[in-house]
Amino acid sequence: MEKEKKKxxxxxxxxxxxxxxxxxxxxxxxxxxxxxxxxxxxxxxRNKVLAAVYGPREVFPKHLSDVxxxxxxxxxxxxxxSGMEEHGRSGPNRRAIEIGKVAKHVFENAVLTHQFPxxxxxxxxxxxxxxxxxxxxxxxxASVALADxxxxxxxxxxxxxxxxxxxxxxxxxxxxxxxxxxxxxxxxVSLRSKEVLxxxxxxxISREELQKMFELGFKGAELVRDVQVQALRQRYFExxxxxxxxx
Amino acid sequence: MKDxxxxxxxxxxxxxxxxxxxxxxxxxxxxxxxxxxDDRVVALKxxxxxxxxxxxxxxxxxxxxxxxxxxxxxxYIGMLSSRDLRERFEVGQVISVVIRMADEVKEAELxxxxxxxxxxxxxxPAVKIPRVIGRNNSMVSLLEQYTGxxxxxxxxxxxxxxxxxxxxxxxxxxxxAREAHMHGLTDRIKSFLEDETKAGHLASEIGSPFQASPxxxxx
Numbered sequence: 001m002e003k004e005k006k007k008x009x010x011x012x013x014x015x016x017x018x019x020x021x022x023x024x025x026x027x028x029x030x031x032x033x034x035x036x037x038x039x040x041x042x043x044x045x046r047n048k049v050l051a052a053v054y055g056p057r058e059v060f061p062k063h064l065s066d067v068x069x070x071x072x073x074x075x076x077x078x079x080x081x082s083g084m085e086e087h088g089r090s091g092p093n094r095r096a097i098e099i100g101k102v103a104k105h106v107f108e109n110a111v112l113t114h115q116f117p118x119x120x121x122x123x124x125x126x127x128x129x130x131x132x133x134x135x136x137x138x139x140x141x142a143s144v145a146l147a148d149x150x151x152x153x154x155x156x157x158x159x160x161x162x163x164x165x166x167x168x169x170x171x172x173x174x175x176x177x178x179x180x181x182x183x184x185x186x187x188x189v190s191l192r193s194k195e196v197l198x199x200x201x202x203x204x205i206s207r208e209e210l211q212k213m214f215e216l217g218f219k220g221a222e223l224v225r226d227v228q229v230q231a232l233r234q235r236y237f238e239x240x241x242x243x244x245x246x247x
Numbered sequence: 248m249k250d251x252x253x254x255x256x257x258x259x260x261x262x263x264x265x266x267x268x269x270x271x272x273x274x275x276x277x278x279x280x281x282x283x284x285d286d287r288v289v290a291l292k293x294x295x296x297x298x299x300x301x302x303x304x305x306x307x308x309x310x311x312x313x314x315x316x317x318x319x320x321x322x323y324i325g326m327l328s329s330r331d332l333r334e335r336f337e338v339g340q341v342i343s344v345v346i347r348m349a350d351e352v353k354e355a356e357l358x359x360x361x362x363x364x365x366x367x368x369x370x371x372p373a374v375k376i377p378r379v380i381g382r383n384n385s386m387v388s389l390l391e392q393y394t395g396x397x398x399x400x401x402x403x404x405x406x407x408x409x410x411x412x413x414x415x416x417x418x419x420x421x422x423x424a425r426e427a428h429m430h431g432l433t434d435r436i437k438s439f440l441e442d443e444t445k446a447g448h449l450a451s452e453i454g455s456p457f458q459a460s461p462x463x464x465x466x
Contacts, residue, residue: 055322056294056322057322058322058324067352112269112278115296116294116296116322116353117351117352117353118323118352118353119322119323147253147254147279147280147292148280148292149292150279150280150290150291150292150293150294150372150374151279151294152254152267152269152278152279152293153254153255153278153279154254154255154269154271154276154278155254155255156253156254156255190255191255192255192256192276193271228253229251229253232251232253232280233251236251236280236291236428237251
């Protein structure tokens with residue numbers, strides 16, 4: 001017996017009530033961890049990710065150091081209680097290692113690593129609660145944490161996920177749309193240089209759709225950037241407590 | 248007018264080079280969080296990297312046969328050669344040193360070590376140090392005058408305070424660092440110091456991360 005297929009688009013709207021290019025409610029808070037050099041917390045829909053940055057600091061083990069630039073270590077991890085699926089076993093799994101690696105490549109292209117030879121910058125992204133699109137949420141948060149740490153960057157990077165469900169392109173997929181949709185693309189961009197820093201793909205998309213996805217992605221990223229800037233402004237101008245680290 | 252600038256924002260339409268910026272396609276962009284005033288751009292955040300002839304406050308990290316490794320509140324560690332040293336240091340001691348040489352990988356060679364006895368050391372972001380010093384040392388003099396402390400400011404973001412009212416001096420330095428990018432700093436600090444000295448004491452005792460020399464009990 002064939003199972004009845006659940007519809008993801010009803011009356012020209014997504015089942016979660018959003019329009020096709022609407023983002024979920026997004027909130028970023030900078031400087032949430034006092035012992036880290038820089039930190040940020042992102043709450044994006046039901047996603048909740050904590051990012052912390054340490055460094056630049058001495059490389060350990062020393063033989064990994066590069067005399068021309070800083071090396072970047074990224075750690076992405078999902079808390080055991082973060083989602084519906086099992087994340088309980090110890091240590092990073094295959095998926096977490098992959099996301100750590102792609103995040104590392106994003107930041108290698110964003111951070112001015114040549115200014116700090118022979119050092120390492122450690123970025124930790126911890127997913128506390130997940131609901132689809134955690135890698136873009138994590139990288140967006142880590143970007144704010146890097147700015148908060150005072151690490152020189154070419155741009156504040158940000159992103160959004162784009163996908164297709166029932167033939168319709170949609171922005172910022174939740175877990176439901178991600179699992180049941182036809183295709184999804186997490187996208188991290190630099191708005192300053194109009195570069196795409198992260199592009200991954202699940203499912204088939206046509207060339208025309210891809211073009212449209214980039215347009216939607218850059219448009220979504222602009223909204224995300226406004227939230228990031230607001231978070232940093234709040235930290236430095238409205239509360240002025242960036243020195244609580246020393247208290 | 249001042250604007251809050253985030254990394255990747257255009258600050259000048261012409262290429263200019265200064266700390267916390269980079270040039271791309273004939274334009275100048277900020278690379279760190281900054282504040283743009285009419286005539287200049289000041290970084291809000293930034294790390295200290297050793298610069299020749301800077302006076303800095305270091306903490307002895309390791310003792311080697313050839314000298315000492317000194318923590319400079321920076322990603323890079325300084326090296327104090329024992330070749331022309333007259334005194335010996337111990338790990339954890341606080342010294343003031345001058346950077347004699349810094350190479351392309353930012354390894355720093357240090358000279359003229361002076362042990363800092365007593366007092367307390369605090370750390371603030373290195374980019375705020377110019378505001379703590381003030382124009383022609385005006386801010387440091389102000390602090391010294393009101394608190395009666397000796398204040399030594401290291402370019403690496405460490406401030407050494409010694410004297411009677413170190414708590415007030417430390418609180419003031421923290422206030423400067425916290426509010427360096429806001430308008431009317433000198434006046435605010437002056438009135439803060441006046442209020443606090445009038446009250447005769449400072450209500451809150453502030454802990455400092457380092458004690459310049461350990462007290463006999465903790466030894």
